[in-house]
Amino acid sequence: MTATTPHVYRSTPNPLHATLLAGTVPLFLGALLSDIAYFRSYQIQWSNFSSWLIAGGLVFCGLALLFALAGLVRAAHEKGRALLYLALLLATWVLGFVNALEHAKDAWATMPLGLVLSVIVTLLACAATWVGLGQARAGGAA
Amino acid sequence: MKTTLTLSALTTALLLSACGDGSQTATQAHGADPKLPEPQRGLLPSMTIADPAGWDGDKPTVPEGYRISAIATDLQIPRQTLVLPNGDILVAEGRGGNAPKLKPKDVIAGYIKAKGTTSVKSGNRLTLLRDADGDGRYELNQVFAKDLNAPYGLAFHDGALYVANQDALVRFDYQEGQTEASGPPVKVTDLPSEINHHWTKALTVSPDGRFLYVGIGSNSNITERGMEAEVDRAMIWQIDAETGAHRPYATGVRNPTALAIQPGSDQLWAVANERDELGPDLVPDYLTSVQDGGFYGWPYSYWGQNVDDRVRPQKPDLVASAIKPDYALGSHVAALGLDFSEPAMGERFADGVFIGEHGSWNRENPVGYKVVFVRFENGRPSGEPVDFVTGFRSEDGKTRGRPVGVTVDPRGALIVADDLSNTIWRVTPAR
Numbered sequence: 144m145t146a147t148t149p150h151v152y153r154s155t156p157n158p159l160h161a162t163l164l165a166g167t168v169p170l171f172l173g174a175l176l177s178d179i180a181y182f183r184s185y186q187i188q189w190s191n192f193s194s195w196l197i198a199g200g201l202v203f204c205g206l207a208l209l210f211a212l213a214g215l216v217r218a219a220h221e222k223g224r225a226l227l228y229l230a231l232l233l234a235t236w237v238l239g240f241v242n243a244l245e246h247a248k249d250a251w252a253t254m255p256l257g258l259v260l261s262v263i264v265t266l267l268a269c270a271a272t273w274v275g276l277g278q279a280r281a282g283g284a285a
Numbered sequence: 286m287k288t289t290l291t292l293s294a295l296t297t298a299l300l301l302s303a304c305g306d307g308s309q310t311a312t313q314a315h316g317a318d319p320k321l322p323e324p325q326r327g328l329l330p331s332m333t334i335a336d337p338a339g340w341d342g343d344k345p346t347v348p349e350g351y352r353i354s355a356i357a358t359d360l361q362i363p364r365q366t367l368v369l370p371n372g373d374i375l376v377a378e379g380r381g382g383n384a385p386k387l388k389p390k391d392v393i394a395g396y397i398k399a400k401g402t403t404s405v406k407s408g409n410r411l412t413l414l415r416d417a418d419g420d421g422r423y424e425l426n427q428v429f430a431k432d433l434n435a436p437y438g439l440a441f442h443d444g445a446l447y448v449a450n451q452d453a454l455v456r457f458d459y460q461e462g463q464t465e466a467s468g469p470p471v472k473v474t475d476l477p478s479e480i481n482h483h484w485t486k487a488l489t490v491s492p493d494g495r496f497l498y499v500g501i502g503s504n505s506n507i508t509e510r511g512m513e514a515e516v517d518r519a520m521i522w523q524i525d526a527e528t529g530a531h532r533p534y535a536t537g538v539r540n541p542t543a544l545a546i547q548p549g550s551d552q553l554w555a556v557a558n559e560r561d562e563l564g565p566d567l568v569p570d571y572l573t574s575v576q577d578g579g580f581y582g583w584p585y586s587y588w589g590q591n592v593d594d595r596v597r598p599q600k601p602d603l604v605a606s607a608i609k610p611d612y613a614l615g616s617h618v619a620a621l622g623l624d625f626s627e628p629a630m631g632e633r634f635a636d637g638v639f640i641g642e643h644g645s646w647n648r649e650n651p652v653g654y655k656v657v658f659v660r661f662e663n664g665r666p667s668g669e670p671v672d673f674v675t676g677f678r679s680e681d682g683k684t685r686g687r688p689v690g691v692t693v694d695p696r697g698a699l700i701v702a703d704d705l706s707n708t709i710w711r712v713t714p715a716r
Contacts, residue, residue: 195388243389250595
């Protein structure tokens with residue numbers, strides 16, 4: 144019986160995976176907004192907020208990466224899309240990590256590169272989330 | 286996919302640029318006019334943290350014609366020492382600071398740096414050492430005062446023993462021969478102690494005993510705790526011994542870690558630790574005569590008018606007024622001890638200052654970890670620093686001790702506090 148059952152491809156990220164993935168967006172976006180606030184005000188507390196938000200983003204993003212990797216291994220149909228999702232998420236994490244190191248510099252030494260990286264990482268996180276959560280619709284068809 | 290590859294190539298390049306300073310040497314620019322390189326900082330600051338190991342009966346190295354011995358061991362983090370008129374030695378023991386961790390960096394760097402220091406609990410006390418028979422063995426070793434708060438700077442004038450705790454300047458009445466304080470100290474004045482990122486309060490007294498000078502370090506490396514945290518920081522206070530009233534004597538001194546009065550001229554001198562994370566050869570720690578009302582640059586600039594771009598907002602007017610220190614000791618050496626020599630130290634080391642260098646962390650190739658002598662000529666430092674006590678870092682890369690306070694005993698000895706092995710060393714000319 145089991146041998147003849149068609150393989151069920153789970154295209155929708157499970158709730159935990161989805162939460163981790165979607166959570167990267169407000170965390171990295173929050174870091175970006177804090178960076179902008181620091182850039183405009185010179186108030187160091189914004190830079191501290193930004194550092195922690197990036198650290199949080201890396202935790203969420205790192206765990207989502209594990210799910211993405213598992214998803215790629217199990218993907219029967221949409222290999223290309225799963226790979227793109229993984230690649231985007233990996234890029235988000237790697238550049239996010241570089242941004243965390245950049246934010247570990249003291250005071251204004253984080254600027255302007257920290258702000259530029261925050262913009263890129265936020266855009267990457269949005270793209271990864273779009274592709275990752277978009278799998279549900281594209282999944283079954285092919 | 287192509288984007289990803291480009292991005293990871295970029296990342297690799299960035300990470301590689303972080304490991305950049307292999308070309309540095311152990312020799313650095315010293316003296317009145319050091320050649321300063323451009324600031325540099327990779328993605329990660331270069332770090333080499335001391336890897337502690339015991340002395341195992343071994344001793345630091347001293348020049349030919351000198352002897353060294355440990356006169357007290359197993360102390361509770363000795364920092365600065367004071368030689369009393371009768372030859373007794375007081376040792377301030379403790380560890381201070383209560384800076385909160387503001388960033389993920391503080392959590393990680395704090396953990397790493399703590400590995401290079403002692404794990405002994407803060408003594409918060411003064412220990413008295415006495416060599417009654419003059420055989421060079423300090424047979425009496427007892428607690429002189431306890432329940433202090435991270436005592437560091439010590440000074441004595443005419444029956445008054447001053448101790449700079451991390452939060453207050455206090456005074457004990459002292460009678461010659463006393464081996465224990467007769468009671469709790471009297472507070473002269475509170476000292477700035479919020480956060481206390483740099484908690485050590487260096488201390489010296491004017492020759493007439495009227496004024497005390499206290500060194501107060503900055504509350505950050507380079508304003509990363511905000512400018513509000515820097516009120517009353519990075520300066521040297523002049524305090525009236527009688528009333529406790531204070532005024533800033535000199536400002537912009539990032540971390541004045543030791544103060545001393547030059548015999549003869551009665552001029553105040555200081556050693557100061559400069560800012561980190563600008564590269565292996567920036568910014569030189571320095572020895573300087575301290576000018577009344579002088580501004581020495583921190584945080585806006587270093588070594589005169591070299592602007593530090595990490596500070597916002599900047600203050601060009603203040604930078605223009607910044608004084609160049611007298612003598613560069615080398616970047617990251619962490620000078621923590623200073624005392625003027627005496628003829629009894631022997632001809633070669635009679636005129637000049639001894640400086641205790643705790644040793645670097647923010648440098649791939651470690652520097653410091655020794656006591657140096659800077660010769661004076663016509664009352665000013667001159668020539669290269671000369672090694673006086675070395676061997677704190679052994680060739681296997683282990684660190685066996687880290688010098689802090691240095692005090693010249695006018696009878697002809699240099700007392701060196703070692704806060705890693707918790708030892709007091711005594712160097713004497715071999716007679």
